Amino acid sequence: MEYGFTTAAYVVASVLFILSLGGLSGQESAKRAIWYGIVGMALAVLATLFGPGAGNWFLSLVMIVIGGTGGWIVAKRVQMTEMPQLVAAMHSLVGLAAVFVGFNAQIELGRVMRAAASEVPVIFTGFAALLASRTPAEIAMLKIEVFLGIFIGAVTFTGSVVAFAKLSGRVDGKPKKLPGGHMLNAGALGLSILLGILYFTGVGPAILWLIVITLMAFFIGYHLIMGIGGADMPVVVSMLNSYSGWAAAAIGFTLGNDLLIVTGALVGSSGAILSYIMCKAMNRNFVSVILGGFGGETGPAAAIEGEQIAIDADGVASALNEADSVVIVPGYGMAVAQAQGAVSELTRKLRAAGKTVRFAIHPVAGRLPGHMNVLLAEAKVPYDIVLEMDEINEDFPSTDVVIIIGSNDIVNPAAQDDPNSPIAGMPVLEVWRAKQVFVSKRGQGTGYSGIENPLFFKDNTRMFYGDAKDSINKLLPMID
Known part of the structure; x- marks a missing residue:
């Protein structure tokens, strides 16, 4: 009966997880998809706690309370700009969980094998009982699962720590090897194998072998991500997401948990x-991403001619009032300034004035x-005016004004x-083809990736310096 309930609960949870992933592909269905995931995870935890072979309920409850409380506190404190890290x-x-599970499995396996070699009968419970019931072939498969779980988990751990440090600014975003x-x-990989x-x-x-394998994998994860430049960190985040999933699957095989698999x-x-989709969007080789083999320059960057010309709020507002079509390009600077509310209000006022306003989103x-x-x-921006790069790139030549906010x-x-640029070949939003381009940014710095942008020096570009939220708020009273 217990097995039937647990299996049924796992099937329902799996379906909910699939629905959650599917729903996250669209903005309209994203909120509902999150609830699918929450309900699925709650069902999975309950089924595991009360399923066959479960025990230590008090300890499990304490761990759930500690983890849940910590997650709640972190979620309440973390700003949207800090979500990547x-x-x-x-x-x-x-x-790290995959590493711990792998070592625990080996410790329990060693205990079972020592007991089998002795003449004293031993009664095992929990995970050890599961190991004691396995055949030699299943034990061999378990060892492969332990090796993969520890190796992938260790690479994921140090790689994610370095990614966190780079994204949070604790480590320089430039590639280093x-x-x-x-x-x-x-x-390191050869020695691990x-x-x-x-x-x-x-x-x-x-x-001892597992400890050395773990250390080698720790190094690989560290060195791989340190060798990737800041411009490519979005791909790194999705790649590490994939690694963590395979590590979790390895844990599932080790524990014999179908839902975790x-x-x-x-x-x-x-x-x-x-990761593959993003690599295509950035014109990167997928294998190179996995191996940490991109993110550096191939030669001296091309010289940039001209100068950055500043403009004030009056000049930007005047251009917006005269424009018929406006495209807004948001970037990380908008997130840092928390300017999405002001941008949404600007959009509302421009549309109320009869202007065509759209957003261009790079992958x-x-x-x-x-x-x-x-x-x-x-910020309640209508979904139908938020367009992807491929949908809007051809429209820039007929666009009157482009406003870039922190990109x-x-x-x-x-x-x-520039074939020597670190982003050479990467598909980009061709905003320079518009009639006028206004760039909202704090100063003349190159930004997180450290790459100079010739757009800022073009004749049809003007720099709207200042905090993005303050700058947009200055425009609002001036829009007719």
Whole structure:
């Protein structure tokens, strides 16, 4: 009876997780999709707690209360601008959990094997009882699962920690590699595989091999992500999301938990697909992303001619009042300034004045996939005027005014004009083809990625300096 209830609950939870992923593909269905995920996770936790082989309910309840309270506090305190690094931090915890589960499985396996070799009968409970019931072939598969779980989990842990540090500004966003570059990664991987073979065949101390494998994987995760530049961090976040999913799936195989396998596979595959989509959007090679092999310059950057010309709020408002069509390009600067509310009000006033207003969203705008879409939805911007890059790029030549709010790389013409640029070949929003371009940014700095933008020096571009929220609020009273 217990097995039937648990299986049924896991099936329902899996369906809810699938519906949640599907719903997140659209802004209109995203809120409902989140609730699918919440209900599915609650059902999964209850089914696991009261399913066969469960125990230590008091300890489990204490852990749930501690984890739930911590998650609630973090969610209430973290700003939307900090979501990318929060996601990276969550990925690191999944990876670390996979490492701990792998080591625990090996410790329990060693205890069961020692008992089997002795003449004293031992009665096992919980996970150890599950291991004691497995055949030699199943034990061999378990060792493979333990190796993969620990290795992928360790790579995910340190990689996510470095991503968190880069996204939060604690570590320089420029790509850095140790002398030897990819050969160091290859050497660490080769040693890990060799020790994995020794572990699988039972030669030498198993725990020692797993410890060394963990250290090698820690290094690989660290070195891979340190070698990726800030311009490519959105892809890194989705890639680590995929890694954390496969680590969770490995945990599921180790524990014999079908739901964890399904959930991990969903996260792993969806993260991999998202990484692939983003790589296409940035004209990157998917394999290179996985290997941390991009993010650096290929030669000296092209010289930029001209100067950045500033404009005040009166000049921008005058251009907006005379324009018939306006395109707004939001970026991470809008998120930092929390300017989405002011932008939404500006949009409302411009549309009320009879102007065509649309938003242009690059696939990697911000530092997290979908970052801008969430902010605009939060500010009640109508979904139907929020367009993706491929839908709006051809319309820029007929656009009167483009307002860029805190964007840099996604509107950088060097991606098309400079083969030595770190973003060479990356599809970008071709805003420079519009009649007038206004760039709202705090100052003349290059931004997070450190890449200079020739757009800021073009004849049809004017720099609207200042905090994005304050700048937009200055425009509102001037819109007729």
